[in-house]
Amino acid sequence: MIKANRIIGHYEGQEEGPLFICLGAMHGNEPAGVRAIELVVKMLEVEPIRNPHFRYRGNFVGLVGNLKAYEEGKRYLDKDLNRSFDADKLSFLETQDPQELDNEDREFLELDREVRVLIAQYQPSKVILLDLHTTSSHGGIFTICREREEDIELGAAMHAPIVLGMLSGLKGTTLHYFTTENMGVETIPITFESGQHVEGLSVTRAVAGIINCMKAIDSVDSDVVENHHEEILIKYSESLPRVTRLIERHAIAENDAFVMKPGFLNFQSVAKGEVVATDKNGPVTVSENGRLLMPLYQLQGEDGFFLVKEVT
Ligand SMILES: [Zn+2]
Structure with a gap:
């Protein structure tokens, strides 16, 4: 069993901009997103040395989704956290003794609190929440987004096939919960699936997804930070359906x-x-x-x- 922190890393930009929260290991057996966030934070830290004109607009924070399940390398301990986000249940859960709650209700409360603290501290005008996943099957990267023009545009900018309609097939996912209505500030949630759980390239593609998202939300200029990321995703999606x-x-x-x-x-x-x-x-x-x-x-x-x- 590993010991991990909820906060994977963060990078506060030199200029104002959106709060970009990236979630890894929402499913504890999907470590690729956590690795990718660690790498991106390192890349951001060295970028100003490589390029003195580098400016990051906004604040980037990486969080572990299901911390206990991640430490144990399991998808979840009691139930799927990415089916457990429920605004109606939140106030009830908050009145309960945390020790009496099942693991994922506790994780839901902790993650929700962390995101609200970040919003309260940074006071952004916009929050982007990128939820990184991998699949047990091979072949295919894709984004899942809500059916709003701005969300679909963001998904398209990430250069991966877009899957629509998933929200009506599921309940209690990050896309249902991390919304403007629930967060009290304009919030766009989006999910990125970067490949198979233990495939090495899933980390590379998740890095590419994060960087492309940063460019799409204008936190970095498109000519900075290593520029091959777009190509990685474009090449990989070539044979896949666009929407x-x-x-x-x-x-x-x-x-x-x-x-x-x-x-x-x-x-x-x-x-x-x-x-x-x-x-x-x-x-x-x-x-x-x-x-x-x-x-x-x-x-x-x-x-x-x-x-x-x-x-x-
Ligand atoms: Zn997953």
């Missing part, structure tokens, strides 16, 4: 005995009726022609797979 929309979520319960057939990749095309998994009732098929997303190749998780369809 897709969720058409099916295959939810699973613990006693379903769900087993994904081996070898499926993110964005792999599948045909209506194709058998993609088995469970206690036999073969599991897809309901329409489409592309598979996040086929489950790990023990913990409530989603067997998602099916998306190309929009453009």
Whole structure:
């Protein structure tokens, strides 16, 4: 077991700008985002030495999402934290003895408090919250964003395929919770999936995602900080659909005995009726022609797979 701090690192810019909060290990078995944040903080620290004209506009802070699960290397301890963000439940949880709460309710409270402290200290006019994830399956980087023009523009600037409609298929994610309404300041949440959990390149692609996001929100000029990041993501997304929309979520319960057939990749095309998994009732098929997303190749998780369809 490792010992970690909630704050991975931070960099306060020379000029005013947005508060850019980057979350790693919202799922404790996804360390790539934490590594990427550590690297980005180091890069920002050396950039003024490399380039005396360097200016960062705003404040960059990296936080661990599910600290206890990350320390234990598990997706979660009691329940999925990225399904547990619930504004209606917050005031109730705050009245409870923290020791009596399950791990993820406690993590929710702590993370929420940390984000509010950052907002209160920095007093930004805008908050960008980038939630970094990886998948148990290979093949495919993508962003998940809300269906607002500004959010989609930000997603597109990150040069990864955009998946729409995920919010209606899920509840209690960072995208549902870290909003202008709940934070009291203009807030844009966005999720970036950088590849498979333990693939080395997932760290590189997460670094690229963070840097591209910094450029898109105008915290750094596009000609500073190592410039190959855009290319990494553009090249990797070349064969992937630009915008897709969720058409099916295959939810699973613990006693379903769900087993994904081996070898499926993110964005792999599948045909209506194709058998993609088995469970206690036999073969599991897809309901329409489409592309598979996040086929489950790990023990913990409530989603067997998602099916998306190309929009453009
Ligand atoms: Zn995740």
